Amino acid sequence: MEIPYTVEPRKDTGLYNAKVGIWLFLASEVMLFGALFSSYILLRVGADVGEWPRDLLNVPIGTVNTLVLICSSVTVVLGWAALKQNNFAKYRMFQTITVLCAFAFVGIKSFEYYDKFTHYQVITKDGKVYDGHLHSRTAEQVVLQGHEIDASKGKAEGVRKAQKADKHGKEIVIKTSDIQKIGNYGPKHNTYMSIYFTLTGLHALHVIAGALVIAYILWPGARMWKTEPERYANRVEVSGLFWHFVDLVWIFLFPVLYLL
Amino acid sequence: MSLKAFHVVFILASLALCFGMSAWAFWQYSDNESSSQTHLLLGTFCLISGICLGIYGRYFLRKLRDVSYL
Numbered sequence: 001m002e003i004p005y006t007v008e009p010r011k012d013t014g015l016y017n018a019k020v021g022i023w024l025f026l027a028s029e030v031m032l033f034g035a036l037f038s039s040y041i042l043l044r045v046g047a048d049v050g051e052w053p054r055d056l057l058n059v060p061i062g063t064v065n066t067l068v069l070i071c072s073s074v075t076v077v078l079g080w081a082a083l084k085q086n087n088f089a090k091y092r093m094f095q096t097i098t099v100l101c102a103f104a105f106v107g108i109k110s111f112e113y114y115d116k117f118t119h120y121q122v123i124t125k126d127g128k129v130y131d132g133h134l135h136s137r138t139a140e141q142v143v144l145q146g147h148e149i150d151a152s153k154g155k156a157e158g159v160r161k162a163q164k165a166d167k168h169g170k171e172i173v174i175k176t177s178d179i180q181k182i183g184n185y186g187p188k189h190n191t192y193m194s195i196y197f198t199l200t201g202l203h204a205l206h207v208i209a210g211a212l213v214i215a216y217i218l219w220p221g222a223r224m225w226k227t228e229p230e231r232y233a234n235r236v237e238v239s240g241l242f243w244h245f246v247d248l249v250w251i252f253l254f255p256v257l258y259l260l
Numbered sequence: 261m262s263l264k265a266f267h268v269v270f271i272l273a274s275l276a277l278c279f280g281m282s283a284w285a286f287w288q289y290s291d292n293e294s295s296s297q298t299h300l301l302l303g304t305f306c307l308i309s310g311i312c313l314g315i316y317g318r319y320f321l322r323k324l325r326d327v328s329y330l
């Protein structure tokens with residue numbers, strides 16, 4: 001049985017079915033990310049003074065990642081345009097760049113995640129707070145490269161001020177017997193890190209899924225180009241729409257998480 | 261909405277981000293407390309990126325003149 005309206009538009013919608021389908025799917029995605037953005041805003045405005053972290057994320061790295069995604073959107077649309085002009089070789093080149101950009105984005109994001117998982121905060125039994133990257137950890141002691149924090153105006157504000165005063169900090173040796181609490185900047189560290197990992201992790205999953213779909217259409221699925229070129233071009237357009245949505249989410253995520 | 265129309269929306273959002281971030285970086289640079297050379301470089305970089313995106317947007321609209329927005 002032939003699938004209807006894969007190329008020609010339906011009379012009632014004026015669109016081919018896959019395009020209606022992807023927009024309905026994107027509408028549900030808007031609700032998913034919208035709910036998380038709303039949660040972020042409510043948590044942000046409800047946070048105590050000095051407790052919401054600022055300058056915790058690396059803005060230049062985030063900027064590079066944003067540029068990588070903008071480039072990937074440009075190549076995805078140029079690839080589709082090349083296909084519309086029957087230039088398959090050019091399309092393949094542009095889409096390969098798109099997939100490489102996706103991998104670059106995920107690679108850079110992994111580096112940022114690694115940085116957070118090796119960043120520790122230690123509270124000692126006498127109430128002192130230390131913050132820095134883990135140098136080494138044994139049964140007897142923990143060595144951090146960082147700062148002692150003045151937490152009188154909130155721990156987050158103390159970390160920010162200490163990092164501003166001395167970016168790299170010094171080597172701090174803390175005996176394990178003196179430690180009351182130790183933890184890295186993973187999702188359970190505080191509310192900000194939870195929402196940061198939830199939002200960026202969900203977004204990264206979308207990037208990986210989008211890259212897999214584009215790669216499938218580009219390589220194993222490319223046989224369709226010889227038999228049904230218009231339908232194939234429509235598939236490329238639909239994958240491009242999803243890719244643009246994923247990139248647009250990042251355009252909003254980046255300033256909210258990194259700059260505000 | 262076609263990929264062409266969505267791309268125009270995306271480019272407009274990216275332009276807003278580039279110029280907004282450039283303004284943020286220059287504002288940080290002018291602020292005595294948080295001023296650093298990184299902010300100056302970042303502001304310049306975002307400004308140039310924004311201008312390049314604007315030029316690309318015009319090129320894109322001209323290139324896909326015959327493709328529908330639907």
